[in-house]
Amino acid sequence: MSTPASRHHKRPRGEGQWALGYREPLNKNEENKKNDDGLNVRQRIIDVYAKGGFDSIDPADLRGRMRWYGLYTQRKPGIDGGKTAILEPEELDDRYFMLRIRIDGGQLDLRQLRVIADISNEYGRGTADLTDRQNVQLHWVEIESVPDIWRRLEEVGLSTTEACGDTPRVIMGCPLAGIDADEVIDATAQVREIHDRFIGDPAYSNLPRKFKSALSGCTAHCTVHEINDIAFVGVRLPTGETGFDLWVGGGLSTNPMLGKRLGVFVGPERVADVYGGVIGIFRDYGYRRLRHRARIKFLVNDWGVEKFREVLETEYLKEPLPDGPAPEAPRGERRDHVGVHPQKDGNFYVGFAPKVGRLDGDALHLIADIAERHGSGRVRTTVEQKMVILDVAPDRVDSLVAELEANDLPVNPSTFRRQTMACTGIEYCKLAIVETKASAMNLIDELERRLPLFAEPLTVNVNGCPNSCARIQVADIGLKGQLVVNDRGEQVEGFQIHLGGALGASAGFGRKVRGLKTTAEDLPDYVERVVTHYEAQKKEGEPFAD
Ligand code: SF4
Numbered sequence: 195m196s197t198p199a200s201r202h203h204k205r206p207r208g209e210g211q212w213a214l215g216y217r218e219p220l221n222k223n224e225e226n227k228k229n230d231d232g233l234n235v236r237q238r239i240i241d242v243y244a245k246g247g248f249d250s251i252d253p254a255d256l257r258g259r260m261r262w263y264g265l266y267t268q269r270k271p272g273i274d275g276g277k278t279a280i281l282e283p284e285e286l287d288d289r290y291f292m293l294r295i296r297i298d299g300g301q302l303d304l305r306q307l308r309v310i311a312d313i314s315n316e317y318g319r320g321t322a323d324l325t326d327r328q329n330v331q332l333h334w335v336e337i338e339s340v341p342d343i344w345r346r347l348e349e350v351g352l353s354t355t356e357a358c359g360d361t362p363r364v365i366m367g368c369p370l371a372g373i374d375a376d377e378v379i380d381a382t383a384q385v386r387e388i389h390d391r392f393i394g395d396p397a398y399s400n401l402p403r404k405f406k407s408a409l410s411g412c413t414a415h416c417t418v419h420e421i422n423d424i425a426f427v428g429v430r431l432p433t434g435e436t437g438f439d440l441w442v443g444g445g446l447s448t449n450p451m452l453g454k455r456l457g458v459f460v461g462p463e464r465v466a467d468v469y470g471g472v473i474g475i476f477r478d479y480g481y482r483r484l485r486h487r488a489r490i491k492f493l494v495n496d497w498g499v500e501k502f503r504e505v506l507e508t509e510y511l512k513e514p515l516p517d518g519p520a521p522e523a524p525r526g527e528r529r530d531h532v533g534v535h536p537q538k539d540g541n542f543y544v545g546f547a548p549k550v551g552r553l554d555g556d557a558l559h560l561i562a563d564i565a566e567r568h569g570s571g572r573v574r575t576t577v578e579q580k581m582v583i584l585d586v587a588p589d590r591v592d593s594l595v596a597e598l599e600a601n602d603l604p605v606n607p608s609t610f611r612r613q614t615m616a617c618t619g620i621e622y623c624k625l626a627i628v629e630t631k632a633s634a635m636n637l638i639d640e641l642e643r644r645l646p647l648f649a650e651p652l653t654v655n656v657n658g659c660p661n662s663c664a665r666i667q668v669a670d671i672g673l674k675g676q677l678v679v680n681d682r683g684e685q686v687e688g689f690q691i692h693l694g695g696a697l698g699a700s701a702g703f704g705r706k707v708r709g710l711k712t713t714a715e716d717l718p719d720y721v722e723r724v725v726t727h728y729e730a731q732k733k734e735g736e737p738f739a740d
Pocket of ligand 1 (some may be wrong): 256617618619620623624625626627657658659660661662664
Protein backbone atom coordinates (compact mmCIF):
# COMPACT_ATOMS: atom_id res chain seq x y z
CA MET A 195 0.00 0.00 0.00
CA SER A 196 1.36 3.42 -0.82
CA THR A 197 1.84 5.82 2.04
CA PRO A 198 1.66 9.62 1.79
CA ALA A 199 5.43 9.55 1.98
CA SER A 200 5.95 7.22 -0.97
CA ARG A 201 3.38 9.02 -3.08
CA HIS A 202 4.71 12.53 -2.58
CA HIS A 203 8.41 12.07 -2.06
CA LYS A 204 9.94 13.16 -5.33
CA ARG A 205 12.72 15.49 -4.37
CA PRO A 206 16.00 13.68 -4.00
CA ARG A 207 16.96 15.60 -0.89
CA GLY A 208 14.81 15.97 2.18
CA GLU A 209 13.09 19.34 2.54
CA GLY A 210 12.20 18.77 6.17
CA GLN A 211 8.58 17.82 5.44
CA TRP A 212 6.91 16.32 8.50
CA ALA A 213 4.64 14.09 6.43
CA LEU A 214 7.72 12.47 4.90
CA GLY A 215 9.14 11.64 8.27
CA TYR A 216 11.49 14.58 8.83
CA ARG A 217 10.55 15.25 12.43
CA GLU A 218 14.01 16.23 13.59
CA PRO A 219 14.54 19.98 13.32
CA LEU A 220 16.85 20.85 10.45
CA ASN A 221 17.61 24.44 11.37
CA LYS A 222 17.59 26.77 14.34
CA ASN A 223 14.11 28.15 13.79
CA GLU A 224 12.65 24.68 13.62
CA GLU A 225 14.58 23.69 16.71
CA ASN A 226 13.21 26.67 18.65
CA LYS A 227 9.69 25.80 17.65
CA LYS A 228 10.18 22.18 18.64
CA ASN A 229 11.66 23.15 22.00
CA ASP A 230 8.56 25.11 22.90
CA ASP A 231 5.51 26.24 20.97
CA GLY A 232 5.40 29.94 20.22
CA LEU A 233 1.99 30.29 21.86
CA ASN A 234 3.47 29.34 25.23
CA VAL A 235 5.40 32.60 25.49
CA ARG A 236 2.27 34.48 26.49
CA GLN A 237 2.26 33.19 30.03
CA ARG A 238 5.98 33.86 30.45
CA ILE A 239 5.47 37.45 29.31
CA ILE A 240 2.75 37.92 31.91
CA ASP A 241 4.42 36.03 34.76
CA VAL A 242 8.11 36.69 34.20
CA TYR A 243 9.21 39.17 31.54
CA ALA A 244 6.75 41.98 32.26
CA LYS A 245 7.84 41.85 35.89
CA GLY A 246 11.55 41.22 35.33
CA GLY A 247 11.96 43.68 32.46
CA PHE A 248 13.77 43.45 29.14
CA ASP A 249 16.90 41.81 30.50
CA SER A 250 14.92 38.90 31.92
CA ILE A 251 13.76 37.76 28.46
CA ASP A 252 15.17 34.45 27.18
CA PRO A 253 16.86 35.17 23.81
CA ALA A 254 14.96 32.32 22.13
CA ASP A 255 11.73 34.05 23.15
CA LEU A 256 13.00 37.55 22.39
CA ARG A 257 13.93 36.84 18.78
CA GLY A 258 11.58 33.95 18.16
CA ARG A 259 8.44 33.18 20.10
CA MET A 260 7.49 36.80 20.91
CA ARG A 261 6.39 37.06 17.29
CA TRP A 262 3.54 34.66 17.97
CA TYR A 263 2.01 37.63 19.83
CA GLY A 264 2.91 40.34 17.34
CA LEU A 265 6.03 41.53 19.16
CA TYR A 266 9.31 42.29 17.38
CA THR A 267 12.19 44.17 18.90
CA GLN A 268 12.59 47.37 16.95
CA ARG A 269 15.81 48.64 15.44
CA LYS A 270 18.15 50.58 17.68
CA PRO A 271 18.12 54.20 16.44
CA GLY A 272 21.15 55.52 14.58
CA ILE A 273 22.40 52.28 12.99
CA ASP A 274 22.79 52.86 9.25
CA GLY A 275 21.61 50.42 6.60
CA GLY A 276 25.12 49.37 5.67
CA LYS A 277 25.38 47.60 9.00
CA THR A 278 22.10 45.67 8.72
CA ALA A 279 23.66 42.53 7.29
CA ILE A 280 26.87 42.77 9.32
CA LEU A 281 25.76 43.21 12.92
CA GLU A 282 24.57 40.43 15.21
CA PRO A 283 20.84 40.52 16.03
CA GLU A 284 21.52 41.65 19.61
CA GLU A 285 23.48 44.64 18.30
CA LEU A 286 20.50 45.72 16.20
CA ASP A 287 17.90 45.14 18.91
CA ASP A 288 16.49 48.10 20.76
CA ARG A 289 14.90 47.55 24.16
CA TYR A 290 11.52 48.50 22.72
CA PHE A 291 9.06 46.53 20.64
CA MET A 292 6.91 46.97 17.62
CA LEU A 293 3.48 45.57 18.46
CA ARG A 294 1.21 44.44 15.64
CA ILE A 295 -2.52 44.39 16.39
CA ARG A 296 -4.36 42.06 14.05
CA ILE A 297 -7.57 43.45 12.60
CA ASP A 298 -9.18 40.57 10.74
CA GLY A 299 -11.19 41.79 7.80
CA GLY A 300 -10.11 45.34 8.71
CA GLN A 301 -13.20 45.60 10.92
CA LEU A 302 -13.25 48.02 13.84
CA ASP A 303 -15.98 49.68 15.83
CA LEU A 304 -15.36 53.05 17.47
CA ARG A 305 -14.75 51.59 20.90
CA GLN A 306 -12.00 49.39 19.48
CA LEU A 307 -10.50 52.29 17.55
CA ARG A 308 -10.42 54.43 20.69
CA VAL A 309 -8.79 51.68 22.71
CA ILE A 310 -6.03 51.39 20.10
CA ALA A 311 -5.67 55.19 20.19
CA ASP A 312 -5.37 55.20 23.99
CA ILE A 313 -2.82 52.38 23.97
CA SER A 314 -0.83 54.20 21.29
CA ASN A 315 -0.73 57.37 23.37
CA GLU A 316 -0.06 55.71 26.70
CA TYR A 317 2.37 52.98 25.68
CA GLY A 318 3.56 53.65 22.12
CA ARG A 319 4.65 57.31 22.18
CA GLY A 320 1.61 58.03 20.00
CA THR A 321 2.75 55.85 17.08
CA ALA A 322 0.12 54.07 14.96
CA ASP A 323 0.89 52.91 11.42
CA LEU A 324 -1.69 51.28 9.19
CA THR A 325 -0.09 48.33 7.41
CA ASP A 326 -0.88 47.00 3.95
CA ARG A 327 -2.45 43.94 5.58
CA GLN A 328 -5.11 45.91 7.51
CA ASN A 329 -3.21 45.74 10.82
CA VAL A 330 -2.16 48.59 13.09
CA GLN A 331 1.43 48.68 14.33
CA LEU A 332 2.59 50.53 17.42
CA HIS A 333 6.21 51.23 18.28
CA TRP A 334 8.19 52.02 21.43
CA VAL A 335 6.29 49.43 23.44
CA GLU A 336 8.02 48.23 26.61
CA ILE A 337 7.66 44.67 27.79
CA GLU A 338 6.32 45.86 31.14
CA SER A 339 3.19 47.28 29.47
CA VAL A 340 2.30 44.26 27.34
CA PRO A 341 -0.07 42.50 29.81
CA ASP A 342 -2.07 45.70 30.28
CA ILE A 343 -2.17 46.27 26.52
CA TRP A 344 -3.48 42.75 25.98
CA ARG A 345 -6.09 43.15 28.70
CA ARG A 346 -7.39 46.34 27.16
CA LEU A 347 -7.40 44.94 23.63
CA GLU A 348 -9.09 41.74 24.68
CA GLU A 349 -11.80 43.63 26.57
CA VAL A 350 -12.95 44.98 23.21
CA GLY A 351 -12.42 41.78 21.21
CA LEU A 352 -9.02 42.57 19.70
CA SER A 353 -5.77 40.68 20.04
CA THR A 354 -2.19 40.35 18.88
CA THR A 355 -2.24 36.53 18.83
CA GLU A 356 -0.41 35.17 15.79
CA ALA A 357 -0.08 38.63 14.33
CA CYS A 358 3.46 37.55 13.35
CA GLY A 359 5.41 34.27 13.55
CA ASP A 360 5.12 31.00 11.62
CA THR A 361 1.36 31.05 11.91
CA PRO A 362 -1.85 31.88 10.07
CA ARG A 363 -1.65 35.64 10.40
CA VAL A 364 -4.39 38.22 9.96
CA ILE A 365 -7.23 37.15 7.66
CA MET A 366 -7.58 39.97 5.17
CA GLY A 367 -11.08 40.76 4.01
CA CYS A 368 -12.86 43.39 1.96
CA PRO A 369 -13.45 46.41 4.22
CA LEU A 370 -16.91 46.74 2.66
CA ALA A 371 -18.01 43.16 3.26
CA GLY A 372 -21.74 43.11 3.76
CA ILE A 373 -22.33 46.71 2.80
CA ASP A 374 -20.95 47.27 -0.72
CA ALA A 375 -23.78 47.54 -3.20
CA ASP A 376 -21.75 45.64 -5.84
CA GLU A 377 -20.22 42.74 -3.89
CA VAL A 378 -20.54 39.16 -5.14
CA ILE A 379 -20.80 37.68 -1.65
CA ASP A 380 -20.44 38.89 1.94
CA ALA A 381 -17.50 36.97 3.45
CA THR A 382 -17.79 38.38 7.00
CA ALA A 383 -19.00 35.12 8.54
CA GLN A 384 -16.20 33.13 6.91
CA VAL A 385 -13.49 35.54 8.14
CA ARG A 386 -14.91 35.18 11.64
CA GLU A 387 -15.20 31.38 11.45
CA ILE A 388 -11.60 30.96 10.26
CA HIS A 389 -10.42 33.29 13.00
CA ASP A 390 -12.35 31.47 15.71
CA ARG A 391 -11.42 27.97 14.59
CA PHE A 392 -7.75 28.32 13.72
CA ILE A 393 -6.13 31.36 15.32
CA GLY A 394 -4.38 30.44 18.54
CA ASP A 395 -4.96 26.70 17.97
CA PRO A 396 -1.75 24.83 18.87
CA ALA A 397 -2.50 22.34 16.08
CA TYR A 398 -1.64 25.10 13.59
CA SER A 399 0.82 27.26 15.51
CA ASN A 400 3.96 25.62 14.14
CA LEU A 401 3.77 26.12 10.40
CA PRO A 402 6.94 26.05 8.29
CA ARG A 403 6.72 29.85 7.95
CA LYS A 404 4.22 32.67 7.89
CA PHE A 405 0.90 32.07 6.16
CA LYS A 406 -1.00 34.96 4.59
CA SER A 407 -4.71 34.76 3.95
CA ALA A 408 -7.29 36.76 2.03
CA LEU A 409 -11.02 36.17 1.77
CA SER A 410 -13.31 38.47 -0.10
CA GLY A 411 -16.36 38.81 -2.28
CA CYS A 412 -15.41 42.27 -3.47
CA THR A 413 -15.71 43.02 -7.18
CA ALA A 414 -12.73 45.39 -7.01
CA HIS A 415 -10.59 42.43 -5.81
CA CYS A 416 -9.31 44.66 -3.07
CA THR A 417 -7.55 41.98 -1.01
CA VAL A 418 -4.81 41.33 -3.60
CA HIS A 419 -5.64 37.61 -3.76
CA GLU A 420 -2.89 36.92 -6.31
CA ILE A 421 -0.12 37.40 -3.76
CA ASN A 422 -1.44 35.57 -0.72
CA ASP A 423 -0.57 32.06 0.44
CA ILE A 424 -4.30 31.31 0.32
CA ALA A 425 -7.12 33.39 -1.10
CA PHE A 426 -10.83 32.89 -1.52
CA VAL A 427 -12.31 35.10 -4.24
CA GLY A 428 -16.05 35.59 -4.57
CA VAL A 429 -17.68 34.00 -7.64
CA ARG A 430 -21.23 33.50 -8.89
CA LEU A 431 -22.27 30.27 -10.63
CA PRO A 432 -24.58 30.36 -13.67
CA THR A 433 -27.33 29.15 -11.30
CA GLY A 434 -26.94 32.35 -9.26
CA GLU A 435 -25.37 30.49 -6.32
CA THR A 436 -22.43 32.34 -4.81
CA GLY A 437 -19.27 31.07 -3.17
CA PHE A 438 -15.52 31.26 -3.64
CA ASP A 439 -12.74 30.40 -6.06
CA LEU A 440 -9.67 29.05 -4.25
CA TRP A 441 -6.15 30.33 -4.94
CA VAL A 442 -2.96 29.06 -3.32
CA GLY A 443 0.74 29.74 -3.42
CA GLY A 444 1.05 33.46 -4.09
CA GLY A 445 3.74 35.55 -2.44
CA LEU A 446 6.35 38.20 -3.14
CA SER A 447 9.63 38.64 -1.26
CA THR A 448 12.79 37.49 -3.08
CA ASN A 449 11.14 34.70 -5.14
CA PRO A 450 7.86 36.22 -6.23
CA MET A 451 5.10 33.93 -7.48
CA LEU A 452 1.48 34.60 -8.34
CA GLY A 453 -1.13 32.45 -6.65
CA LYS A 454 -2.65 29.62 -8.67
CA ARG A 455 -6.30 28.67 -9.01
CA LEU A 456 -7.14 25.14 -7.98
CA GLY A 457 -10.24 25.35 -10.17
CA VAL A 458 -12.65 24.46 -7.38
CA PHE A 459 -15.87 26.03 -6.15
CA VAL A 460 -16.01 26.43 -2.37
CA GLY A 461 -19.46 27.03 -0.96
CA PRO A 462 -19.66 29.48 1.98
CA GLU A 463 -20.29 26.63 4.45
CA ARG A 464 -17.10 24.82 3.42
CA VAL A 465 -14.64 27.71 3.50
CA ALA A 466 -13.32 27.06 7.00
CA ASP A 467 -12.85 23.32 6.36
CA VAL A 468 -10.97 24.04 3.15
CA TYR A 469 -8.87 26.63 4.94
CA GLY A 470 -8.02 24.04 7.59
CA GLY A 471 -7.10 21.55 4.88
CA VAL A 472 -4.74 23.94 3.16
CA ILE A 473 -2.93 24.97 6.35
CA GLY A 474 -2.83 21.28 7.25
CA ILE A 475 -1.05 20.53 3.97
CA PHE A 476 1.33 23.41 4.63
CA ARG A 477 2.05 22.21 8.16
CA ASP A 478 2.59 18.59 7.12
CA TYR A 479 4.15 18.86 3.66
CA GLY A 480 5.64 22.37 3.70
CA TYR A 481 9.40 22.63 3.38
CA ARG A 482 11.17 23.28 6.67
CA ARG A 483 14.83 22.70 5.85
CA LEU A 484 15.60 26.12 4.38
CA ARG A 485 13.79 29.21 5.64
CA HIS A 486 13.84 30.87 2.25
CA ARG A 487 12.01 27.88 0.71
CA ALA A 488 9.57 27.42 3.55
CA ARG A 489 6.58 29.32 2.08
CA ILE A 490 3.73 27.30 0.62
CA LYS A 491 4.36 28.78 -2.85
CA PHE A 492 7.39 26.51 -3.29
CA LEU A 493 5.35 23.41 -2.51
CA VAL A 494 2.55 24.49 -4.85
CA ASN A 495 5.08 25.23 -7.54
CA ASP A 496 6.76 21.82 -7.20
CA TRP A 497 3.58 19.80 -6.88
CA GLY A 498 1.45 21.68 -9.41
CA VAL A 499 -2.20 22.48 -8.85
CA GLU A 500 -3.56 19.05 -9.80
CA LYS A 501 -1.58 17.22 -7.18
CA PHE A 502 -2.26 19.92 -4.59
CA ARG A 503 -5.99 19.63 -5.22
CA GLU A 504 -5.87 15.85 -5.09
CA VAL A 505 -4.05 15.82 -1.74
CA LEU A 506 -6.43 18.42 -0.34
CA GLU A 507 -9.49 16.45 -1.39
CA THR A 508 -8.33 12.94 -0.55
CA GLU A 509 -6.17 13.33 2.56
CA TYR A 510 -7.65 16.39 4.25
CA LEU A 511 -11.27 16.94 3.17
CA LYS A 512 -12.02 13.27 2.43
CA GLU A 513 -14.33 14.33 -0.37
CA PRO A 514 -13.95 16.09 -3.70
CA LEU A 515 -14.71 19.73 -4.31
CA PRO A 516 -16.77 20.66 -7.37
CA ASP A 517 -15.11 22.46 -10.26
CA GLY A 518 -15.78 26.16 -10.29
CA PRO A 519 -15.40 29.26 -12.45
CA ALA A 520 -12.68 31.90 -12.36
CA PRO A 521 -13.60 35.26 -10.86
CA GLU A 522 -14.71 38.01 -13.18
CA ALA A 523 -12.19 40.72 -14.01
CA PRO A 524 -11.95 43.33 -11.27
CA ARG A 525 -14.19 46.36 -11.41
CA GLY A 526 -12.27 49.51 -12.31
CA GLU A 527 -8.57 50.18 -12.25
CA ARG A 528 -8.22 51.04 -8.58
CA ARG A 529 -8.67 48.38 -5.98
CA ASP A 530 -8.94 50.65 -2.98
CA HIS A 531 -12.15 52.03 -1.53
CA VAL A 532 -11.19 55.69 -1.35
CA GLY A 533 -13.92 58.26 -2.07
CA VAL A 534 -17.67 58.37 -1.45
CA HIS A 535 -19.64 55.28 -2.55
CA PRO A 536 -23.16 53.91 -2.03
CA GLN A 537 -23.93 51.08 0.37
CA LYS A 538 -26.67 48.49 -0.11
CA ASP A 539 -28.82 50.17 2.53
CA GLY A 540 -28.94 53.67 1.02
CA ASN A 541 -26.20 55.09 3.23
CA PHE A 542 -22.66 55.84 2.00
CA TYR A 543 -19.15 54.74 2.87
CA VAL A 544 -16.31 57.22 2.75
CA GLY A 545 -12.71 56.12 2.19
CA PHE A 546 -9.83 58.48 2.92
CA ALA A 547 -6.08 58.48 2.56
CA PRO A 548 -3.72 58.99 5.48
CA LYS A 549 -0.26 59.58 4.04
CA VAL A 550 1.50 56.17 3.59
CA GLY A 551 -0.60 54.84 6.47
CA ARG A 552 1.08 56.98 9.06
CA LEU A 553 -1.31 58.04 11.79
CA ASP A 554 -0.97 58.54 15.51
CA GLY A 555 -3.04 58.07 18.64
CA ASP A 556 -4.57 61.54 18.45
CA ALA A 557 -5.48 61.06 14.79
CA LEU A 558 -7.23 57.77 15.60
CA HIS A 559 -9.26 59.55 18.28
CA LEU A 560 -10.08 62.32 15.84
CA ILE A 561 -11.26 59.81 13.22
CA ALA A 562 -13.46 58.12 15.83
CA ASP A 563 -14.93 61.50 16.85
CA ILE A 564 -15.58 62.57 13.26
CA ALA A 565 -17.25 59.24 12.46
CA GLU A 566 -19.42 59.44 15.58
CA ARG A 567 -20.45 63.04 14.93
CA HIS A 568 -21.71 61.88 11.55
CA GLY A 569 -23.73 58.99 12.85
CA SER A 570 -21.26 56.21 12.07
CA GLY A 571 -20.18 53.55 14.55
CA ARG A 572 -17.90 51.54 12.29
CA VAL A 573 -14.59 52.09 10.51
CA ARG A 574 -12.42 49.83 8.38
CA THR A 575 -8.75 49.53 7.49
CA THR A 576 -7.79 48.66 3.91
CA VAL A 577 -4.91 46.71 2.37
CA GLU A 578 -3.62 49.97 0.85
CA GLN A 579 -2.85 51.68 4.16
CA LYS A 580 -6.12 53.64 3.98
CA MET A 581 -9.31 53.82 6.08
CA VAL A 582 -13.04 53.84 5.45
CA ILE A 583 -15.91 55.21 7.55
CA LEU A 584 -19.16 53.27 7.09
CA ASP A 585 -22.88 54.01 7.41
CA VAL A 586 -22.98 57.72 6.64
CA ALA A 587 -26.47 59.04 5.91
CA PRO A 588 -26.79 60.88 2.58
CA ASP A 589 -27.33 64.27 4.25
CA ARG A 590 -24.20 63.89 6.41
CA VAL A 591 -21.73 63.00 3.67
CA ASP A 592 -20.66 66.53 2.68
CA SER A 593 -19.97 67.60 6.21
CA LEU A 594 -18.02 64.40 6.94
CA VAL A 595 -15.90 64.83 3.83
CA ALA A 596 -15.22 68.47 4.70
CA GLU A 597 -14.11 67.56 8.20
CA LEU A 598 -11.80 64.79 7.03
CA GLU A 599 -10.26 66.99 4.35
CA ALA A 600 -9.74 69.80 6.87
CA ASN A 601 -7.68 67.37 8.97
CA ASP A 602 -5.41 66.20 6.15
CA LEU A 603 -7.36 62.98 5.67
CA PRO A 604 -8.35 63.51 2.04
CA VAL A 605 -11.35 61.76 0.53
CA ASN A 606 -10.38 63.06 -2.90
CA PRO A 607 -6.61 62.67 -2.79
CA SER A 608 -4.16 63.04 -5.64
CA THR A 609 -3.11 59.84 -7.39
CA PHE A 610 0.22 60.10 -5.63
CA ARG A 611 -1.31 60.35 -2.19
CA ARG A 612 -3.84 57.65 -2.95
CA GLN A 613 -1.56 55.07 -4.50
CA THR A 614 1.79 55.41 -2.77
CA MET A 615 2.57 52.92 -0.01
CA ALA A 616 5.64 52.55 2.15
CA CYS A 617 6.84 49.81 4.47
CA THR A 618 8.23 50.47 7.95
CA GLY A 619 11.82 51.03 6.83
CA ILE A 620 14.94 51.85 8.80
CA GLU A 621 13.16 53.96 11.40
CA TYR A 622 12.12 50.78 13.23
CA CYS A 623 12.82 47.68 11.09
CA LYS A 624 15.92 45.63 11.79
CA LEU A 625 16.09 44.25 8.24
CA ALA A 626 15.93 47.65 6.58
CA ILE A 627 18.66 49.16 4.49
CA VAL A 628 17.03 52.54 3.90
CA GLU A 629 14.44 54.94 5.31
CA THR A 630 11.02 54.71 3.63
CA LYS A 631 8.12 56.58 5.26
CA ALA A 632 9.67 60.04 5.20
CA SER A 633 11.03 59.50 1.67
CA ALA A 634 7.60 58.43 0.45
CA MET A 635 5.88 61.37 2.17
CA ASN A 636 8.34 63.77 0.61
CA LEU A 637 7.82 62.10 -2.76
CA ILE A 638 4.06 62.57 -2.52
CA ASP A 639 4.41 66.25 -1.58
CA GLU A 640 6.87 66.91 -4.40
CA LEU A 641 4.85 65.11 -7.07
CA GLU A 642 1.64 66.86 -6.01
CA ARG A 643 3.45 70.18 -6.38
CA ARG A 644 5.17 69.38 -9.67
CA LEU A 645 2.40 67.40 -11.43
CA PRO A 646 -0.84 68.78 -10.00
CA LEU A 647 -2.96 67.64 -12.95
CA PHE A 648 -1.78 64.02 -13.14
CA ALA A 649 -4.81 61.82 -12.44
CA GLU A 650 -4.06 58.36 -13.94
CA PRO A 651 -3.95 55.32 -11.68
CA LEU A 652 -0.29 54.81 -10.80
CA THR A 653 1.05 52.81 -7.87
CA VAL A 654 4.36 53.67 -6.23
CA ASN A 655 5.49 51.21 -3.55
CA VAL A 656 8.48 52.09 -1.39
CA ASN A 657 10.35 49.26 0.35
CA GLY A 658 13.31 49.44 2.69
CA CYS A 659 14.93 46.15 1.61
CA PRO A 660 14.32 43.21 -0.79
CA ASN A 661 11.67 41.67 1.47
CA SER A 662 8.87 43.50 -0.31
CA CYS A 663 6.55 44.16 2.62
CA ALA A 664 5.09 47.01 0.58
CA ARG A 665 4.83 44.84 -2.55
CA ILE A 666 7.68 46.04 -4.79
CA GLN A 667 6.99 43.73 -7.69
CA VAL A 668 3.32 44.49 -8.28
CA ALA A 669 3.55 48.29 -8.36
CA ASP A 670 3.76 50.41 -11.49
CA ILE A 671 6.88 51.85 -9.90
CA GLY A 672 8.36 49.54 -7.26
CA LEU A 673 11.27 50.83 -5.22
CA LYS A 674 13.60 48.44 -3.43
CA GLY A 675 15.81 50.03 -0.82
CA GLN A 676 19.55 49.59 -1.18
CA LEU A 677 22.71 51.60 -0.83
CA VAL A 678 23.82 53.33 -4.03
CA VAL A 679 26.72 55.56 -5.04
CA ASN A 680 25.86 59.19 -5.74
CA ASP A 681 27.47 61.65 -8.17
CA ARG A 682 30.09 62.55 -5.61
CA GLY A 683 31.13 58.88 -5.21
CA GLU A 684 29.56 58.57 -1.75
CA GLN A 685 27.54 55.56 -0.65
CA VAL A 686 24.06 56.79 0.23
CA GLU A 687 20.51 55.51 0.63
CA GLY A 688 18.70 54.81 -2.61
CA PHE A 689 16.44 52.47 -4.53
CA GLN A 690 16.58 49.85 -7.25
CA ILE A 691 13.70 50.43 -9.67
CA HIS A 692 11.12 47.86 -10.79
CA LEU A 693 8.78 49.09 -13.51
CA GLY A 694 5.43 47.92 -14.79
CA GLY A 695 4.17 45.46 -12.17
CA ALA A 696 0.43 44.89 -11.95
CA LEU A 697 -2.34 42.84 -10.42
CA GLY A 698 -5.74 42.02 -11.86
CA ALA A 699 -6.39 41.15 -15.50
CA SER A 700 -2.80 41.90 -16.53
CA ALA A 701 -1.13 40.53 -13.38
CA GLY A 702 2.63 40.32 -13.65
CA PHE A 703 5.77 41.35 -11.90
CA GLY A 704 7.56 44.59 -12.60
CA ARG A 705 10.82 44.33 -14.45
CA LYS A 706 13.92 45.04 -12.48
CA VAL A 707 15.63 47.50 -14.75
CA ARG A 708 19.28 46.63 -14.58
CA GLY A 709 21.43 49.49 -13.53
CA LEU A 710 18.37 51.64 -12.92
CA LYS A 711 18.78 53.09 -9.49
CA THR A 712 18.22 56.39 -7.83
CA THR A 713 19.45 57.96 -4.66
CA ALA A 714 16.75 58.73 -2.10
CA GLU A 715 17.52 62.41 -2.58
CA ASP A 716 16.87 62.23 -6.32
CA LEU A 717 13.74 60.06 -5.99
CA PRO A 718 11.21 62.83 -6.77
CA ASP A 719 13.18 63.86 -9.89
CA TYR A 720 13.34 60.25 -11.01
CA VAL A 721 9.64 59.50 -10.58
CA GLU A 722 8.69 62.81 -12.16
CA ARG A 723 10.76 61.89 -15.25
CA VAL A 724 9.15 58.43 -15.50
CA VAL A 725 5.64 59.83 -15.15
CA THR A 726 6.24 62.65 -17.62
CA HIS A 727 7.74 60.23 -20.12
CA TYR A 728 4.75 57.89 -19.75
CA GLU A 729 2.32 60.75 -20.27
CA ALA A 730 4.11 61.80 -23.43
CA GLN A 731 4.39 58.27 -24.91
CA LYS A 732 1.19 56.53 -23.91
CA LYS A 733 -1.44 55.56 -26.38
CA GLU A 734 -5.14 56.01 -25.71
CA GLY A 735 -6.26 53.89 -22.73
CA GLU A 736 -2.85 52.29 -22.22
CA PRO A 737 -2.12 51.50 -18.59
CA PHE A 738 1.30 52.11 -17.13
CA ALA A 739 2.16 48.40 -16.97
CA ASP A 740 2.04 48.16 -20.78
FE1 SF4 B 1 11.49 45.95 6.91
FE2 SF4 B 1 12.29 45.27 4.48
FE3 SF4 B 1 9.79 44.72 5.25
FE4 SF4 B 1 10.49 47.21 4.80
S1 SF4 B 1 10.44 45.58 3.23
S2 SF4 B 1 9.35 46.50 6.59
S3 SF4 B 1 12.59 47.26 5.47
S4 SF4 B 1 11.64 43.84 6.11
